[in-house]
Amino acid sequence: MNIIVCIKQVPDTTNVKIDPKTNTLIREGVKSIVNPFDENAIEEAIRLKEAHGGKVTVITMGPAQATEALKSAIAMGADEGILISDRAFAGADTWATSYTLSQAIKKIGTFDLVLFGKQAIDGDTAQVGPGVAEFLDIPQVTFAIKIDIDGNKIKVKRQLEESAEIVETTLPAAVTVIKQINEPRLPSLKGQMRAKKAEIQMWTAEAILADAENIGLKGSPTQVVRIFTPPPRGNSEMLEGDIDEISVKLFNKLKEQKII
Amino acid sequence: MDYLFTEEQKMIKDLARKISEEKVKPVRAELDETGTFPWELMKEFGKADLCGLYIPEKFGGFGGGCLEFCLATEEVSRICGGVGVTFAASALGAFPILMFGTEEQKMKYLPDIASGKKLAAFGLTEANAGSDAGGIQTTAKKDGDYFILNGTKQWITNGGEAETYTVIAMTDKSKGTRGATAFILEKGMKGFDFGKKENKMGIRCSATRELVFQDCKVHKSQILGKEGMGFIVAMKTLDRTRPGIGAQAVGIAQGALDEALAYSKTRIQFGKPISSFQGVQHMFADMATQVEAARALVYATARTVDTGTADISRDSAMCKLFASDVAMKVTTDAVQILAGYGYMKEYPVEKMMRDAKITQIYEGTNQIQRNVIALGLIKELAAKK
Numbered sequence: 001m002n003i004i005v006c007i008k009q010v011p012d013t014t015n016v017k018i019d020p021k022t023n024t025l026i027r028e029g030v031k032s033i034v035n036p037f038d039e040n041a042i043e044e045a046i047r048l049k050e051a052h053g054g055k056v057t058v059i060t061m062g063p064a065q066a067t068e069a070l071k072s073a074i075a076m077g078a079d080e081g082i083l084i085s086d087r088a089f090a091g092a093d094t095w096a097t098s099y100t101l102s103q104a105i106k107k108i109g110t111f112d113l114v115l116f117g118k119q120a121i122d123g124d125t126a127q128v129g130p131g132v133a134e135f136l137d138i139p140q141v142t143f144a145i146k147i148d149i150d151g152n153k154i155k156v157k158r159q160l161e162e163s164a165e166i167v168e169t170t171l172p173a174a175v176t177v178i179k180q181i182n183e184p185r186l187p188s189l190k191g192q193m194r195a196k197k198a199e200i201q202m203w204t205a206e207a208i209l210a211d212a213e214n215i216g217l218k219g220s221p222t223q224v225v226r227i228f229t230p231p232p233r234g235n236s237e238m239l240e241g242d243i244d245e246i247s248v249k250l251f252n253k254l255k256e257q258k259i260i
Numbered sequence: 261m262d263y264l265f266t267e268e269q270k271m272i273k274d275l276a277r278k279i280s281e282e283k284v285k286p287v288r289a290e291l292d293e294t295g296t297f298p299w300e301l302m303k304e305f306g307k308a309d310l311c312g313l314y315i316p317e318k319f320g321g322f323g324g325g326c327l328e329f330c331l332a333t334e335e336v337s338r339i340c341g342g343v344g345v346t347f348a349a350s351a352l353g354a355f356p357i358l359m360f361g362t363e364e365q366k367m368k369y370l371p372d373i374a375s376g377k378k379l380a381a382f383g384l385t386e387a388n389a390g391s392d393a394g395g396i397q398t399t400a401k402k403d404g405d406y407f408i409l410n411g412t413k414q415w416i417t418n419g420g421e422a423e424t425y426t427v428i429a430m431t432d433k434s435k436g437t438r439g440a441t442a443f444i445l446e447k448g449m450k451g452f453d454f455g456k457k458e459n460k461m462g463i464r465c466s467a468t469r470e471l472v473f474q475d476c477k478v479h480k481s482q483i484l485g486k487e488g489m490g491f492i493v494a495m496k497t498l499d500r501t502r503p504g505i506g507a508q509a510v511g512i513a514q515g516a517l518d519e520a521l522a523y524s525k526t527r528i529q530f531g532k533p534i535s536s537f538q539g540v541q542h543m544f545a546d547m548a549t550q551v552e553a554a555r556a557l558v559y560a561t562a563r564t565v566d567t568g569t570a571d572i573s574r575d576s577a578m579c580k581l582f583a584s585d586v587a588m589k590v591t592t593d594a595v596q597i598l599a600g601y602g603y604m605k606e607y608p609v610e611k612m613m614r615d616a617k618i619t620q621i622y623e624g625t626n627q628i629q630r631n632v633i634a635l636g637l638i639k640e641l642a643a644k645k
Contacts, residue, residue: 186279189309189322192271 001054001149002111003045005078006101006132007038009062009069010122023224034069037117039076039184040177044147045115046077047182052149055079057108061089061100067200075187075195082108086205091217094123098131100215103208105136113154114174118143126176133174140174141167145181261552263559265331272313272328276335279304280343288340291465292611295457297421298343298465305336305347306376314351315358320371325566326500330507330558337511338518341615342465344511346379348504349417349466352623353380356426356442356497360485365444369424381422383413383471384494391628393428393494394437398473400429405480407431407443409473412455417622419469420454423447426497427471428490440490444482451476462614495573500565502576502623506558509580509587509619513551516594516612520544523598523607540597547590554583574636581629584619591616 011030019026034042045056058073060066061084070081084104092100105114114136116129126142133140145164146157155168159178187195205215213219239246239253254260265273283304291298305311313328315321322328329351337344354373357365357380372378389395398411409429416425425445432439445452455470485493521544524535534540561579565572591613595602602609620626 186282186304186308187275188307189272189275189313191309192275193268196267196271 001048001052001113003048003054003056003113003115004105004108004111005038005041005045005056005058005073005115006128007042007058007060007069007073007117008035008120008122008128009033009060009066010035010120018227023227032065032068034072035117035120035122037119037121037177037179039117040179040181041115041117042073042076042078043182043184044144044177045113046185048113048147048149049077054112057082057111059084059101059104059108061085061092061097061104064202070200071195071198072187074198075191076185077188077191081198081200083200083202084208085202086215088205088210088212088216091220092215093220093222094125094127094131095221096215096217096219098128099135099219100205100208100210101128102132102135103210104203105132107203107208112152112171113149114138114172116174116176118176118178129174129176136172136174138172138174139169140176141169142176144175144177147175147177147181261556263556268324269328269331272310272322272324273331273335275308276310276332277338279308279310280336280339284336284339284343288343288465289605289608289611291340291342293464293605295459295464297467298346299421301343302346302376302379305332310347311350311376312370312374315354315370315374319366320374322374325562326503327559327562327566330503330562333504334507334511334514334555334558337508338515339511340465341508341512341612341618342463344508345417345463345618346466348501348508349381350379350422351504352382352497352501353418353422353424353426355501356382356484356493357424357444359496359500360442360489360493361444364481365484369444373424378423379418379421380424380426381416381418382497383416383419383425383427385414385416386412387414391625393491396428396430396440398427398429399433400431400441400443400478402431403477407441407478407480407483409443409445409451409476409478411473413471413473415458415468415622416471418467419471420447420457421467425471426484426493427473428494429473431487431490435488437491438488440494441487442484442490442493443478444484445476445478449476449478461617462611463618464614498623499572499576502580503558503562503565505619505623506554506561506576506579506583509583509616510551510555510558512612512616512619513547513554513583513587513590516591516609516616517544517547517551519607519609519612520547520594520597520602523601527598527601534597543593543597547593550586551590554579554586558583571636574633577624577629577632577636580619580623581626581633584616584626587616587619588613 009032012033017026049056056078057080058078059082119126130140141156143158144156145159148155152171158165239249310332312321313324317323333348336347357369373380400407400409427443427445428440431441451474453472458468525533527534557579561575594609595613601607
């Protein structure tokens with residue numbers, strides 16, 4: 001079972017600061033970490049490998065320093081890391097990033113599963129996992145809280161806001177995971193020694209046969225107009241009871257306020 | 261201060277610190293309050309490859325030595341002295357096997373200890389044989405290819421929780437200390453039971469129990485070294501594990517210093533943080549100097565152990581003596597700096613002070629350490645003549 005985990009190096013803070021002029025993240029002076037949800041994806045990949053055998057390859061698109069993120073995944077137990085790095089990738093939005101990662105995955109060739117954290121804590125879009133699945137034209141399941149694999153079938157429990165659903169599909173597939181799926185292990189000493197010695201391959205735009213029109217700023221349809229913290233939602237009231245009771249309460253409220 | 265660590269040694273220190281901060285810190289107060297044995301944490305250390313630092317690679321360890329072991333013990337003890345000693349006591353039980361075991365014995369016992377799957381313990385002390393280890397009353401009577409053990413070991417760290425025990429018993433009382441023999445025993449052997457768990461002042465999460473032997477039949481292949489070598493096994497083991505207690509003491513002291521420093525910046529009296537007062541500053545200066553001196557002595561001793569030198573008694577006694585006295589002094593001062601708050605259980609320094617006390621007592625009281633040091637000096641002088 002060959003598993004590819006796509007990870008992102010992010011600033012170690014949930015309070016990211018935005019440069020008001022360029023509308024991009026301020027990264028200077030902030031320590032970098034592996035995106036926490038991606039650590040869950042790495043952990044899940046290692047667990048699946050422990051259960052079914054195979055290989056875990058971790059990839060990331062980023063500058064040279066993102067090698068550190070790949071090494072920490074190897075320290076946890078991943079087999080191999082590939083850095084996808086090129087000046088031409090700079091300024092990529094989620095669309096260009098998805099395209100770039102999918103090109104790298106095509107270069108790797110055979111795989112059964114591509115795992116992602118549900119979203120990165122800096123951009124918070126949750127779009128890259130689904131985007132890569134589309135470019136690869138494989139089934140996708142998002143917000144996984146449990147993954148079971150049986151032959152070439154994968155059964156995923158998806159956590160939704162108020163409920164959960166179980167989705168079954170065939171491999172190869174792409175799955176994004178949430179925090180509750182597992183607890184990422186700490187790196188072991190032997191893992192760290194292996195990571196220290198590990199050679200990280202670096203793939204450029206040319207190496208992954210990327211179309212210059214689809215990568216970096218040029219390949220990014222997204223235009224950021226302004227980034228701001230939305231105001232908190234107004235007061236809400238939760239209605240309780242069974243469906244019939246709630247319907248009646250809701251009807252009365254709406255009538256009270258002359259909405260209906 | 262730069263102690264010229266290798267990359268691997270830095271990695272060990274960082275990893276032990278990370279696990280201690282993330283996994284030990286959140287539970288230390290509860291472990292202390294309830295006296296719960298930290299099995300979960302021992303498993304974490306095992307998974308991180310920290311349990312076999314001093315065990316050769318061919319027996320599943322990391323292939324380091326006393327210094328690597330001390331670095332990890334210090335970091336764990338900086339957060340919790342009780343978890344620290346639980347971690348360290350397994351080495352106390354494993355060291356005799358490492359030093360005196362046959363290839364078969366090492367292969368049988370060390371890999372599980374290195375992986376953290378099993379813990380080890382060391383049984384020397386008895387009710388009437390503490391500082392005077394020659395007063396051991398537990399007997400091992402020869403019976404064909406077997407020995408029959410009878411007696412009770414007292415205050416054995418990891419007792420009941422460990423699977424592998426190195427126990428010293430008298431095989432020939434008439435020969436005095438030359439009549440003692442070391443045995444490897446396994447939990448679950450017929451006639452080998454455990455007494456009550458002791459309720460202690462400090463290091464409360466660690467297990468301290470009696471080992472009770474009633475006609476416990478042990479095959480002669482379980483002897484460590486040779487019959488009659490038990491006392492040498494015990495003394496050589498303690499000589500090499502005392503730096504571990506020194507490291508534990510340095511860790512506890514550093515933890516208390518860290519807590520007191522952080523507190524002093526936030527505590528406002530007379531309109532200023534108490535860290536701005538010279539009386540407090542001078543206390544910190546002394547505490548930090550003492551901790552660093554103790555650390556330097558522990559590391560130097562551990563490095564000397566790792567050279568494989570035969571006579572380490574005097575040096576290891578000095579580092580244990582000095583570091584444990586520093587731990588008691590520094591934790592007491594930390595409580596003083598936090599004052600009323602320091603005396604309360606809401607803050608961790610009173611626990612550190614309770615944990616520190618044992619380091620002056622176990623693996624040889626500091627009075628015995630002074631005897632060892634003085635004896636070493638006199639021997640050296642005699643050798644020069």
